[in-house]
Amino acid sequence: MKEKVKGKLMIIGGAEDKEGDCTILKKLVDLAGRRDANIVIMTVASEYPERIGNEYMTVASEYPERIGNEYTHIFKRLGVENINAIHIHSRQDANYDEFVGRIEKASCIFFTGGDQLRITSLLGGTKAEEILKKAYYRGVVIAGTSAGASVMSETMITSGNDDDAPKKCTLKMAPGLGLLKDVVVDQHFAQRGRIGRLLTAIAQNPHMLGLGLDEDTAVIINNDAVFEIIGSHAVTILDGKNLDFTNVSELKPNEILSITNVTMHVLSSGFKYDIKSRRPVIGR
Amino acid sequence: MKEKVKGKLMIIGGAEDKEGDCTILKKLVDLAGRRDANIVIMTVASEYPERIGNEYMTVASEYPERIGNEYTHIFKRLGVENINAIHIHSRQDANYDEFVGRIEKASCIFFTGGDQLRITSLLGGTKAEEILKKAYYRGVVIAGTSAGASVMSETMITSGNDDDAPKKCTLKMAPGLGLLKDVVVDQHFAQRGRIGRLLTAIAQNPHMLGLGLDEDTAVIINNDAVFEIIGSHAVTILDGKNLDFTNVSELKPNEILSITNVTMHVLSSGFKYDIKSRRPVIGR
Numbered sequence: 001m002k003e004k005v006k007g008k009l010m011i012i013g014g015a016e017d018k019e020g021d022c023t024i025l026k027k028l029v030d031l032a033g034r035r036d037a038n039i040v041i042m043t044v045a046s047e048y049p050e051r052i053g054n055e056y057m058t059v060a061s062e063y064p065e066r067i068g069n070e071y072t073h074i075f076k077r078l079g080v081e082n083i084n085a086i087h088i089h090s091r092q093d094a095n096y097d098e099f100v101g102r103i104e105k106a107s108c109i110f111f112t113g114g115d116q117l118r119i120t121s122l123l124g125g126t127k128a129e130e131i132l133k134k135a136y137y138r139g140v141v142i143a144g145t146s147a148g149a150s151v152m153s154e155t156m157i158t159s160g161n162d163d164d165a166p167k168k169c170t171l172k173m174a175p176g177l178g179l180l181k182d183v184v185v186d187q188h189f190a191q192r193g194r195i196g197r198l199l200t201a202i203a204q205n206p207h208m209l210g211l212g213l214d215e216d217t218a219v220i221i222n223n224d225a226v227f228e229i230i231g232s233h234a235v236t237i238l239d240g241k242n243l244d245f246t247n248v249s250e251l252k253p254n255e256i257l258s259i260t261n262v263t264m265h266v267l268s269s270g271f272k273y274d275i276k277s278r279r280p281v282i283g284r
Numbered sequence: 285m286k287e288k289v290k291g292k293l294m295i296i297g298g299a300e301d302k303e304g305d306c307t308i309l310k311k312l313v314d315l316a317g318r319r320d321a322n323i324v325i326m327t328v329a330s331e332y333p334e335r336i337g338n339e340y341m342t343v344a345s346e347y348p349e350r351i352g353n354e355y356t357h358i359f360k361r362l363g364v365e366n367i368n369a370i371h372i373h374s375r376q377d378a379n380y381d382e383f384v385g386r387i388e389k390a391s392c393i394f395f396t397g398g399d400q401l402r403i404t405s406l407l408g409g410t411k412a413e414e415i416l417k418k419a420y421y422r423g424v425v426i427a428g429t430s431a432g433a434s435v436m437s438e439t440m441i442t443s444g445n446d447d448d449a450p451k452k453c454t455l456k457m458a459p460g461l462g463l464l465k466d467v468v469v470d471q472h473f474a475q476r477g478r479i480g481r482l483l484t485a486i487a488q489n490p491h492m493l494g495l496g497l498d499e500d501t502a503v504i505i506n507n508d509a510v511f512e513i514i515g516s517h518a519v520t521i522l523d524g525k526n527l528d529f530t531n532v533s534e535l536k537p538n539e540i541l542s543i544t545n546v547t548m549h550v551l552s553s554g555f556k557y558d559i560k561s562r563r564p565v566i567g568r
Binding site (some may be wrong): 008042060162163164165166190191192193195196199214217234235238244245247255256258259260261262264265266267268269271280282 | 548
């Protein structure tokens with residue numbers, strides 16, 4: 001990106017607390033401006049029931065609307081007055097002036113969970129995406145949970161096995177929104193046993209830092225590329241810069257990845273990490 | 285140990301293939317001497333149904349016997365003639381001359397899965413254990429799968445959360461059989477998402493190497509402390525020698541571990557690792 005970014009990212013590993021202390025969502029409200037906040041909730045990752053054969057299921061689910069309502073209630077409870085849930089179901093929706101206008105006015109844009117490919121395939125190359133990125137550069141807070149976390153990076157994980165040894169054949173990646181450079185994000189990390197898939201991702205390009213976010217855990221990334229961890233679990237950082245061997249390029253389907261000399265950090269709430277220097281900041 | 289060890293260890297991450305190629309069990313038969321092998325199967329980790337309230341369940345399960353029969357059939361199929369399944373249910377059994385004699389004559393002693401604390405609480409300090417260790421020093425192959433893998437180390441993991449962020453409060457350790465020095469073994473590793481508990485173990489004493497064995501995957505450890513990996517998944521090695529920070533000693537219950545600068549290797553079949561120098565041996 002050419003211009004200096006002024007926005008912040010809040011990337012959440014999914015399943016953030018919505019009923020107790022709401023540590024993460026409360027912090028998001030703080031970042032967004034509290035009573036002056038204007039939060040846009042983007043439910044684009046969630047979808048209506050799938051078409052089965054040639055028929056759509058008859059009972060229309062209100063899934064995106066239900067998610068939108070849930071977060072609207074939480075943010076209201078946390079003192080925000082100006083909240084808009086935007087439900088984008090098509091690329092036409094993502095070019096719709098009314099929606100684009102609301103995104104433009106937001107102080108915080110929050111992506112809910114679902115399927116990360118829905119976010120990028122519906123938003124990529126539209127006015128909504130263009131305005132969102134401009135907002136981020138200008139100083140707006142962009143947040144996302146679960147699928148909404150994965151899309152933050154330039155290349156994102158779209159699928160891969162949980163609780164499995166690292167395998168190239170089962171990992172699928174795609175271009176993300178690209179708000180976060182040099183990092184690949186994974187979510188529901190410890191809870192779904194996803195270290196194998198994140199290792200495979202960084203083996204493919206050790207320039208990338210692997211960021212595995214546990215549930216109810218988030219990182220807040222400032223424009224100086226230092227992030228801070230909040231929430232009840234941990235963030236796992238996989239750094240491949242000292243890799244001295246991987247067989248990732250020669251693997252046959254179903255063969256298991258080998259990789260040596262990965263540097264790993266696990267950090268919990270209050271700790272910081274500097275993406276540029278690739279070092280934990282231990283003196284808080 | 286004072287004398288130079290001449291035996292080998294085969295440590296298996298559980299769920300090894302018993303019907304297909306049987307790569308791991310076939311290799312064990314090779315190490316044990318093929319047609320000349322004398323394999324003792326130790327089912328001590330498995331148990332009869334637990335007492336519920338003040339009553340034992342009425343139908344006696346033949347669980348240890350069933351496991352013993354299963355492995356007896358497999359080893360027979362793989363060409364071994366001399367196979368003894370020994371079912372130790374008490375410390376008295378573990379001092380029983382008949383059993384001790386059979387262990388003494390074995391070329392390979394194989395621990396099946398179950399509860400690692402049954403193995404150590406029933407064998408620890410008995411004649412069976414003494415004879416087993418002498419056999420190992422003399423050149424016998426000691427093998428174990430799942431719980432039978434965990435007991436190999438001096439300190440073993442007895443319980444801890446699967447698919448969870450590292451937490452000290454949920455990890456329990458106990459003294460193992462101590463055949464393998466300077467290492468903590470975990471099993472069913474990727475399949476049960478156990479990196480959190482193994483990280484906590486090495487954070488507590490970074491002198492220890494963490495060895496996470498996936499299912500249907502094994503290491504063969506020679507007396508020069510170089511091990512080789514076989515099987516269909518991977519082995520994860522966590523090396524804490526360069527740790528520069530952990531809060532493990534200050535953690536409150538339920539707090540999440542932080543740990544920085546862990547070196548991680550993931551190695552698949554055919555790769556070797558040198559425990560003494562703590563380096564993967566990449567030129568095979």
